[in-house]
Amino acid sequence: MRLRQIPLQCSMFLAAFGAAAAACATTVIDNANGYTLNNKGDLVQFASFAFDDNGRLIAVGSGAEVAAKAPGARHVDMKGRTVLPGLIDAHGHVFGLGGVLTQLDLSATTSLAKALKAIGDYARANPKHAWLLGRGWNQENWKLGRFPTAAELDGVVGERPVWLQRVDGHAGWANSRALAAAGITRDTLDPVGGKIMRDANGNPTGVLVDAAKELVNKVVPQQTEAEARNVLDQALAQLARVGLTSVHDAGIGVAEDKLYRDYADHGKLTVRVYGMIGGTGADFDQLSKDGPLKSYANDIYALRAVKLYSDGALGSRGAALIAPYSDEPSSHGLLFQSDAQIDAMMTKAMKKGYQVNVHAIGDAGNRQVLNVYQKELGPTGSSAQRHRIEHAQVVALEDIPRFKSLGIIPSMQPTHATSDKNMAEQRVGSERIKGAYAWRTFLHQGSRIACGSDFPVESPNPFFGIHAAVTRQDAHGQPIAGWYPEQEMSLKEALRCFTLDAAYAGHQENALGSLEPGKWADFIVIDRDLFKMPAYDIHQTGVLETWVAGRQVYKKK
Structure with missing residues (x-):
């Protein structure tokens, strides 16, 4: 029936x-x-x-x-x-997923040559697009040993700007037209928390890391409301197809909030959304006027958290490390703000009653955020807000117990481990890897892990995440014994982190999970x-x- x-x-x-x-x-x-x-x-x-x-x-x-x-x-x-x-995904980007579904997707490309062919094919199929936009490239999967360049993009599309986000969203690849549109030259200074990749002569190569991406993002044509609705429709349909009934959207602004409320009002929001306001700037000031929105339209929407960033990503060497990268001794990665700056941002949100969820991937990024929580939880009286660290990917072993003692939820993504295993240990070495993707260590001390995927960085399919959590293997069954299998979860634990504990991380365990x-x-x-x-x-x-x-x-x- x-x-x-x-x-x-x-x-x-x-x-x-x-x-x-x-x-x-x-x-x-x-x-x-x-x-x-x-x-x-x-x-x-x-x-x-x-x-x-x-x-x-x-x-x-x-x-x-x-x-x-x-x-x-x-x-x-x-x-x-x-x-x-x-199933609940505790960390995703709904409009980012919809963007991938409506733009060029390079996530399946296995070489630079195949990526360039896909870009050229897409350009020919979309002659009316003023800018060519896409996502999903990963130089590690291409076995390139370096970042791609603007010159290589120019060879397939030279007459229009091209702007392609890396798979993790922490780097972008531009052609010369896009660099010119953004006014980026050899004289352009690296912004705080970002890096313009350069050649031996100091000229931009076409790849922009973390905060430097905003130099291009700000000149990309703004999305129309009709385009935004199409993006949301595509994302909601995909989330329902893979069995997600609730997602935590990690970073939204005024426009996204307005659209979510409209969809909720008209019965079109087919997945529950637990929203995190992106940053503590102008959008936060506007959206937080009446305080956290704990429930809207029968728990179909909530807006009671804030998403902040401490550092970048491991694949682009933007994650902030205490000691230098093992495969690039001249770099420690990037902290996006000083200790005082991130303290001010976190405290502002805490005092307004919001759960604070901070992206931290490197051990220095995680330590910076833990230090602020340790300093400010008491003065702000915000321990009950269930603050989180998003990713908690590479954590110094001595810092892991601080999650439990401070009551900080590790919000982690199992497929990051199986996707990153081809480069993670190269980045951090054999000692620091012991505190990386360390699910069992967190569970053993009693931490409740909220699991997600970080879609569209990874597939939103939660069964990919459950598989990775239980086996520590990729979809090809590699490695046979699992990658650091001592950190794997049981099936019951994996189901729990995608249901009850993800709900708990959104203050929704009495209604969902x-x-x-x-x-x-x-x-x-x-x-x-x-x-x-x-x-x-x-x-x-x-x-x-x-x-x-x-x-x-x-x-x-």
């Missing part, structure tokens, strides 16, 4: 949906092979569950138990298929039993249906 789509809360949409409102009734899902964690973290199996016309769960258990609590309900037969709670009475009926139907299959096949799991608050938002055709 296939159900029609039901509005997120039937009573709110009677006029808007007319006949669809007649479908509003208590619904029982029967004959499911269901798994959920409860709020204690125990794995619970169930065969049936019921939710009311507002999308709230009434009962979960055996068929008889649920039927007794939902007399007169309509029934949907799952025919033994596996049901899980809706498990299938229990009183919570929202956010669930997915998948094509295999996650707990009765080889771990190495987890990444092949397919999503058949995705439901948010009792509304089916995706069904595989």
Whole structure:
């Protein structure tokens, strides 16, 4: 039986949906092979569950138990298929994902030559685009041993500006037209927290790292509202397809907030969004006038966090390290702000009641942020705001216990480890790698890890993340024994970090993260039993249906 789509809360949409409102009734899902964690973290199996016309769960258990609590309900037969709670990505970039889906995507290219061919093909297919924009290149995957250059881009597209974001979003590759449009010459100074890559003569090569990217970003034509809506539509559809019912959007501004609220008001927001305001500047001042938005439109949207940056990324050597890079002894990477500057930004957000989530990848970046938390948690009285460090990727071993003692949530992305394994140890060496991607070390001390993907840096598919967390292997099963397998998670722990603990990291554990009475009926139907299959096949799991608050938002055709 296939159900029609039901509005997120039937009573709110009677006029808007007319006949669809007649479908509003208590619904029982029967004959499911269901798994959920409860709020204690125990794995619970169930065969049936019921939710009311507002999308709230009434009962979960055996068929008889649920039927007794939902007399007169309509029934949907799952025919033994596996049901899980809706999965949560605790760190992604929704509009960035939509941009990748609507622009040039270079993430699958395995060589510079193939990337240049793709760029040339894209240029010919889009002759009316004033700028050619894209993302996803990775010189490490190309085995290039260096960054690409503007001259190489000029060889395929010389008449229009080209601007391509690196896979991690922390570097950009421009052709000469784009450099000229931004006014970048050999005399242009590196901005604070950024670097213009240069040749032996001091001339810009075409790659801009971290804050230097803004020199080009500010001259790229602004997106129209129609384009922004298309980008959001594309992203929401993709997120539903991979089984995500909630995402934490790591860095939004006034325009994105306005669009989210509009989509929520009109029942078009098919994935829950926990928003983080990007920075503490003008957008924060405007968006924070009334304080944190804890819930909007039945928990479909929230805006109660702030996203800040301490440093750059490991792949572009922008992550700030305490000691120099092992493969580039002349560089420590980049801290984006002085200690005093980031302290001021974090404190400003804390005092306004916001959760503060700071991007920190290198051990120096993580230490800088931990130092501020240690200094300011008491004076701001903000310990209950569940502050986070986003990525916590390379952490000095002596700093890991500080996450637990300070109550800081490590928000980590399992696929970063399996994507970075081809270069991470080269960057930091055999000693510092012991504190890198150290999930087991964090779990052992009692930290609750909020898992995500950092899409579009990585695929938003949460089963890729669960697979990486459990096996420490890439999609090709490499390395066979797992990369530093002593840091792997159990399957239950991996499911927890994409459900309960991700919900906890957004102050939403009482509404999301498990299938229990009183919570929202956010669930997915998948094509295999996650707990009765080889771990190495987890990444092949397919999503058949995705439901948010009792509304089916995706069904595989």
